[in-house]
Amino acid sequence: MGRVGLSTERLVRAGAELADExxxxxxxxxxxxxxxxxxxxxxxxxVKNSDDLRTRIALLALAELADRGDVALAGRAGKxxxxxxxxxxxxxxxxxxxxxxxxxLRLDPETAAASAGGRHARMTRAVLRGxxxxxxxxxxxxxxxxxxxxxxxxLELGGGFSHSAPDTQETWTRILDALDVLLRTWPAEx
Numbered sequence: 001m002g003r004v005g006l007s008t009e010r011l012v013r014a015g016a017e018l019a020d021e022x023x024x025x026x027x028x029x030x031x032x033x034x035x036x037x038x039x040x041x042x043x044x045x046x047v048k049n050s051d052d053l054r055t056r057i058a059l060l061a062l063a064e065l066a067d068r069g070d071v072a073l074a075g076r077a078g079k080x081x082x083x084x085x086x087x088x089x090x091x092x093x094x095x096x097x098x099x100x101x102x103x104x105l106r107l108d109p110e111t112a113a114a115s116a117g118g119r120h121a122r123m124t125r126a127v128l129r130g131x132x133x134x135x136x137x138x139x140x141x142x143x144x145x146x147x148x149x150x151x152x153x154x155l156e157l158g159g160g161f162s163h164s165a166p167d168t169q170e171t172w173t174r175i176l177d178a179l180d181v182l183l184r185t186w187p188a189e190x
Contacts, residue, residue, distance in 0.1 A: 006036065008046040012056040019057055019098025024105075027098070029053055054105060059115050061099040065092050066119035073123055078130040079180040085127050086149055086176055093153040100153070131183040141183060148179065 014035060019027045028050040033040040047053045065088065072084040093100035107115060124142045133141055152175060155161060161168045 006038070006042070006046060008056070011036075011043060011046050012053070012060055015053050015057045016060055016096070016099050016102070019102055020096050021098065024054070024057070024098045024101035027054060027057065054102065055107065055111060057099065058102040058105040058107065059111070061096070061103040062116040062120070064096075064099065065089070065103055066116040066123070068092060069120070069123045073126060079176070081127040081130055082145075082180055082183070083176050085123060086145075086172075086179075089149045090153050090156075090172065093157055097157055100157075104150070128183070131186070133183070133186055137186055137189070141186070144182075145179070148175065 011032060015027050015032055018031060018035060022031075029043050029047060030040050030050075032053065033043055036043075047056065068088045068091075069085055072088045073081055076084050089100075107117070121142060124145055125138060127145075128138050128141050131141070152172065156168055161171070
């Protein structure tokens, strides 16, 4: 039996907090054991190893992001929905950089299928319904939005825009304006 007060959920949440503090790539069972001032072996009744811990943190992050997205998208369509979803990703990444990095972890197919990852795709497709895109263009647009959101957020978090004007919020707003125009005037297939 594990130390009183330790549970898988508590360890995963502590691991997520640790990821936000020191970076997702620094999260290990050993680091978590140090945080709780326990022996590493005492955590193995709750998580199998560091990969299991990191996967659980990724699943937590995906679920948190999807929950935020569901709330943000409720009752919105078109550009309002696009902006709301984009802001969910950006705000989450700024508030929880380690968890955001965890959400990018490549999961095995079975774990991915059971994760909140599918909710992310459905939310993006819900936004795109306001733009009336048919397949395969809708899938192309899902990939475009994911690339832009993740690319911008990653560059911004990494300090890529910190030494130049204009302000990153102004650029973010202009990018979302441009995406809205692009989605409303999606090019016809060649």
